[in-house]
Amino acid sequence: MRMSVRVAASVVALGMAGVAAAGCAPSTSEGGGGKDDRSGTLRVWLFREVGNKPKEKVVRDVVDRFEKKHDGVGVDVQYIPVDSRAEKIKGAFNDPGSAPDVIEYGNTDTAGYVADGGLADVSKDLKSWDAAKDIDPTARRSVSVEGKQYGAPLFVGVRALYYRTDVFEELDIEPPRTLDEVADAAHKVRAAHKDMYGIAVGGSYTYGAMPYLWAHGGELARKKGEGFASALDTAAAKKGIRAYTELFGDDNCPAGKCAQMTGNDVVEAFAGGKAGMVVGGDFNRQAMEDGKVKGDYAVVPLPGTEKGEIAPAFAGGNNIGVLKSSSHRSLAVALMKELAGKRTQAQLFDAMGFLPTFTDTRKEAARKEPFVKPFVETLDAGTEFVPTSPAWGEIDASQVLPGMFQQIVSGKQGVDGAARDAAGKMDEAFAK
Numbered sequence: 001m002r003m004s005v006r007v008a009a010s011v012v013a014l015g016m017a018g019v020a021a022a023g024c025a026p027s028t029s030e031g032g033g034g035k036d037d038r039s040g041t042l043r044v045w046l047f048r049e050v051g052n053k054p055k056e057k058v059v060r061d062v063v064d065r066f067e068k069k070h071d072g073v074g075v076d077v078q079y080i081p082v083d084s085r086a087e088k089i090k091g092a093f094n095d096p097g098s099a100p101d102v103i104e105y106g107n108t109d110t111a112g113y114v115a116d117g118g119l120a121d122v123s124k125d126l127k128s129w130d131a132a133k134d135i136d137p138t139a140r141r142s143v144s145v146e147g148k149q150y151g152a153p154l155f156v157g158v159r160a161l162y163y164r165t166d167v168f169e170e171l172d173i174e175p176p177r178t179l180d181e182v183a184d185a186a187h188k189v190r191a192a193h194k195d196m197y198g199i200a201v202g203g204s205y206t207y208g209a210m211p212y213l214w215a216h217g218g219e220l221a222r223k224k225g226e227g228f229a230s231a232l233d234t235a236a237a238k239k240g241i242r243a244y245t246e247l248f249g250d251d252n253c254p255a256g257k258c259a260q261m262t263g264n265d266v267v268e269a270f271a272g273g274k275a276g277m278v279v280g281g282d283f284n285r286q287a288m289e290d291g292k293v294k295g296d297y298a299v300v301p302l303p304g305t306e307k308g309e310i311a312p313a314f315a316g317g318n319n320i321g322v323l324k325s326s327s328h329r330s331l332a333v334a335l336m337k338e339l340a341g342k343r344t345q346a347q348l349f350d351a352m353g354f355l356p357t358f359t360d361t362r363k364e365a366a367r368k369e370p371f372v373k374p375f376v377e378t379l380d381a382g383t384e385f386v387p388t389s390p391a392w393g394e395i396d397a398s399q400v401l402p403g404m405f406q407q408i409v410s411g412k413q414g415v416d417g418a419a420r421d422a423a424g425k426m427d428e429a430f431a432k
Helices: 053-069 085-094 107-115 123-127 130-134 137-141 165-170 179-192 206-215 235-245 263-271 282-290 329-339 342-352 359-368 370-381 391-397 400-409 415-431
Strands: 040-047 073-080 102-106 152-157 159-164 197-200 221-224 227-230 275-281 297-300 316-322
Touching: 040 085, 040 329, 053 073, 053 329, 053 342, 085 102, 085 107, 102 107, 102 329, 107 316, 107 391, 123 329, 130 359, 137 152, 152 329, 152 342, 159 165, 159 179, 159 206, 159 282, 159 370, 165 179, 179 197, 179 275, 197 263, 206 235, 206 263, 206 400, 221 415, 227 415, 235 400, 235 415, 263 275, 263 282, 275 282, 282 370, 297 370, 316 329, 342 359, 359 370, 391 400, 391 415, 400 415
Parallel strands: 040 073, 040 102, 197 275
Antiparallel strands: 102 316, 152 316, 159 275, 159 297, 221 227
């Protein structure tokens, strides 16, 4: 007998990068009592999107298929707020009795949730899953901690270079092929249009700044023993930091206005017709279509330091994991594979525009929708990720990188001093 599906909704916008739940691993997280029930109700927590109905429809289809395959099994789906997920999920780790079996979680949360003892190791399950061979390497890294996998990637999001086609045509500017050409184009736009930023940049836009660091050969951190050590104060990293912070100034994006700008701020500036370029995500397309630039923009991969290169982008996104406390482990793993499988990812792309993590599914998505081609090219060129350490949550929440950028663009510190201080703060977090 099939059980009904209950969907409880809460309003929230999706966050691409999260703060890991804090605290020590609770003793209860070993949970499940050794049980592996093959009947009953599976509880699932997924994130609620802005305009969640298309996602709900896809999930209902998955649940319907799953329940037909598993007689006597029901699936209870609850959509939870993203902005309060850390507290809610930590509570679940500490109270297996009310915890879900399967959760959606931000890929930067992985290391923190593993440290808390909440996620089940599904390495063997992925190894025996035929589809897993097509998961792209960065997406696989996003569910991995110390060589073990703690979930299946659900979707990925990356950023590329949006530019104003009408302004570029007016000024006879070609789409930039190097980061130096990005800066040159920005200066030309600003010189011709004093009411516009050449390229909108933000001192609080960490994920827009990272490609500059990586493109110059820099790293956020390096492995050190069983942990990490900051690499912000290396020569290569400082080249990238300098290239990004030099975009703040009256000849492009004045520090007085741009130092505090976030990723949302720079996207809004471009969408509102106030910038010639911006580093934005595939997930920002609707903002552009709803803004003043509709019909007057195009997208190319953010170039690297040399012609023909693409700057490595941060690969954001979400994963599906199984809680260690689940008393339905086999069923939970099977549902994880259904929710994060190729069919579902293709449906979520059609319904929500989420980029698939399977390389073959993603190529088909790009064939169907030309807009995503530069983002797929960016992914295929190789992306980067944040250190897979529970400390990253603290580093991110403490605004270590934005603080560094703001010290530099305000003139309070030079690149060397600001990078050294930021590296010290990162190392303090890694050492805890």
